[in-house]
Amino acid sequence: MGKHTCNHMTESLVEKTLLQLSQAGLRVTKQRKALLCTLAVADNPLSAEETHAQLAKGTCDLVTVYRSLEQFEKIGVLQLGVRENGTKVYCLSHGHDHHHHLTCRSCGRTERVDVCMGDELENIGRSFGYTKLTHVMELFGNCPDCVS
Amino acid sequence: MGKHTCNHMTESLVEKTLLQLSQAGLRVTKQRKALLCTLAVADNPLSAEETHAQLAKGTCDLVTVYRSLEQFEKIGVLQLGVRENGTKVYCLSHGHDHHHHLTCRSCGRTERVDVCMGDELENIGRSFGYTKLTHVMELFGNCPDCVS
């Protein structure tokens, strides 16, 4: 499986995201390109460690992954999630299609859940007078292969 | 503020919860009583460290807090949440009123959000063939006093 090359389908997505970086005043480096490429081909949210592990050896230090992912999330190109154990995970915000995930707590298999009541929730937040609202929503369960 | 004594309002709730422990085959110890008492009077979800800090000095080791909270969550008397930074937090499941929280990321102030689309979400999970579904849902924002 292509470890550090982007396929045709994800190429334009990465390009578009890199553009967003510049627009946000961040610099485009080979490390960041590689990171975005990895996230673009991932079919589920990745933790910093996992993202790092996907990169060709020597591409980039783990610390850089942490720092970049955090910055990317701040400018909105990545969406933040949490695992049941508290680990932070990130996935590309494909345009405006905010979504969530259903993760098997046994094997890690992940399904995409397009339902999101984020707006509804954030309106509630607004009604309390809160601003800069964000939310985290994750589903966990045992997948069909992990009936355990 | 009453650090380690339960007031009248929370007393019955703690008693009821202790009963649930026995029914689940767990033992009732003075440490666990103290833990539940602390959680019963807390007006927002507490992390293990925070729970421990509320206890009278010497009541119980931090490790015991971790172990107990985890077990309590497993038998359903506590509800698990996550902070934006991944820290796990717990609050008493007052009967069946599953709920969520809106937390100020600056001062920590917390509001209770009674809206929950958990059933809806867990049905989606079931439609994927997943079992033992749980979910985590937390809202974060800046409260009116922390416009920053």
Added chain:
DNA sequence: ATGAGTGCAAATAGTTTGCAAGCTG
């Protein structure tokens, strides 16, 4: 009395910070 529960110490996992050197715009 028997095994669940506890405390203490130590190990882990995930993440953050400091600082000097490197690269982007």
Added chain:
DNA sequence: CAGCTTGCAAACTATTTGCACTCAT
């Protein structure tokens, strides 16, 4: 060439594990 970015080392926070001892049932 200014300053954002990176790497390396080290510090930290949250949480887990091993083991002998204690206590609830």
